[in-house]
Amino acid sequence: MIVSGIFLMTSTVFGFTEIIGHTIIHTLLVLFLIEGTEGLRTPLQFHRSPVLRGMFVSVNFCLFLFGLMTLYIWMGVNMG
Numbered sequence: 816m817i818v819s820g821i822f823l824m825t826s827t828v829f830g831f832t833e834i835i836g837h838t839i840i841h842t843l844l845v846l847f848l849i850e851g852t853e854g855l856r857t858p859l860q861f862h863r864s865p866v867l868r869g870m871f872v873s874v875n876f877c878l879f880l881f882g883l884m885t886l887y888i889w890m891g892v893n894m895g
Contacts, residue, residue, distance in 0.1 A: 818841070819841070822837060
């Protein structure tokens with residue numbers, strides 16, 4: 816309910832853009848409240864040992880970081 820209230824208050828300030836940009840996130844939060852999280856396994860829970868979990872997080876962080884860096888550099892070269 817708090818997230819819904821914050822969502823509605825910010826939409827009064829920022830208008831239609833706020834509603835369009837956060838509707839999906841808001842819907843997912845409401846679905847998690849209704850359905851709960853029993854039986855839902857996150858990608859981090861697939862790995863049992865702490866070493867595999869750490870490697871999973873590190874590899875995904877590096878992939879995400881290098882993907883964003885590549886996009887940032889590509890946009891800088893093409894825009895400038």
